[in-house]
Amino acid sequence: MNPTDVSILLIGGGIGGLTAALAIAKSGRSVCVLEQAPEFAEIGAGLQLAPNAVRVLDELGLTGVISQYAVFPKRLVLMDALHGGELSALDLGPAFRERYGHPYVVMHRSDLHSILLEACRSEGNVNLLTDKKVIHVEELDNQVRVSCSDGSTYLAEAVVGADGLWSTTRELVSHDSPICAEYVAYRGTIPMHEVMQYARLDDVVMWIGPNLHFVQYPVRRKELYNQVAVFKSKRYRKDTDYWGTPDELDDVFNACCPAVATAVTYMQRDRRWPMYDREPIENWTLGRFTLLGDAAHPMLQYIAQGACQAIEDGACLAEKLDHYQGRIHDAFAAYQQERTVRTAKVQRTARFYGDIIHTTDHVTTVLRNAFMSKRPASDYSVVDWLYGHKVTVGQ
Secondary structure, rough: OEEEEEEEEEEEOOHHHHHHHHHHHHHOOOEEOOOOOOOOOOOEEEEEEHHHHHHHHHHOHHHHHHHHOOOOOEEEEEOOOOOOOEEEEOOOHHHHHHOOOOOOOEEEEEHHHHHHHHHHHOOOEEEEEOOEEEEEEEEOOOOOEEEEEEOEEEEEEEEEOOOOOOOHHHHHOOOOOOOEEEEEEEEEEEEEHHHHHOOOOOEEEEEOOOOOEEEEEEEEOOOOOEEEEEEEEEOOOOOOOOOHHHHHHHHHHHHOOOHHHHHHOOOOOOOOOOEEEEEOOOOOOOOOEEEEEHHHHOOOOOOOOHHHEEEEEHHHHHHHHHHHHHHHHHHHHHHHHHHHHHHHHHHHHHHHHHHHOOOOHHHHHHHHHHHHHHHOOOOOOOHHHHHOOOOOOOO
């Protein structure tokens, strides 16, 4: 098959890959996205978008259509999963929006993915291809050649690996492996009419307890209720997949307060997500190849920033490519310099936050709860560094 020439080629058509494709295409460059799956789709349920990500999506002209599907919660709330009391909250109202310039949004992951996909299709210079399993990436003099298992070959000015946690393209710059947290997540959405008796329609709620947490919030115009149950498995073994099973899910959450124990009975049990991250790495780039999103900085979900950081990556990469106008090495160096420090901090913060909310130590629990109970809902100082970060889309 004859090679296809494109300006920028992205490997992976998830939220990060499509955000980058859209942002880059808006600067006039031709973009090709290779997706391994038979179709472009997003697996999962709810998704939280903090102002740092909403700001990028707004610059891409997507907030109007996003608002047709999204929910705008009034508070982020931490609850005691064992005893049922409220521990802390963050007000997401007018003061929050004024401070950060954008709202906090929750929506179904597949809705955001579909919005990004349609926006890419509307750009005349984005080519979206499925059933493309990349097996080789090779740098030539002034181009990169990408070969797929079906025999197709592509030549690009630059290539971006956006192929997720289990990235194969990451092997070009690092030989590390994902690290299992020994926690597992069960995710799913429920029609709102089935859970209306306990659903909290205006809040994102996280119930926390020893080695577990449980998240609830409405999505898709409050038609669905998203729930995520996360716990550390006592059965974890590296050499087997038989851990974090549905019966263990029930055993763990039966010890929680009635509100949580009852809500868990509505959880879907046909799929579980073992939780992984990786150690931060300083270098994402090799010549005309670089990484983006979970391929570059997979993180635990405890501060709801995985998709947000991938969206930031996409905007930053587009801006650098636009600024350096064809000087790929300079653009990638600037992109990496700007993003590696921030994403490493987010990765480490997610781990640290997980240690705090999941603590099994009584003294730490007492101190944590005392600190949280004294913090006013209008105190944004702890999240300023995260939500106030601004990335400009290059156009």
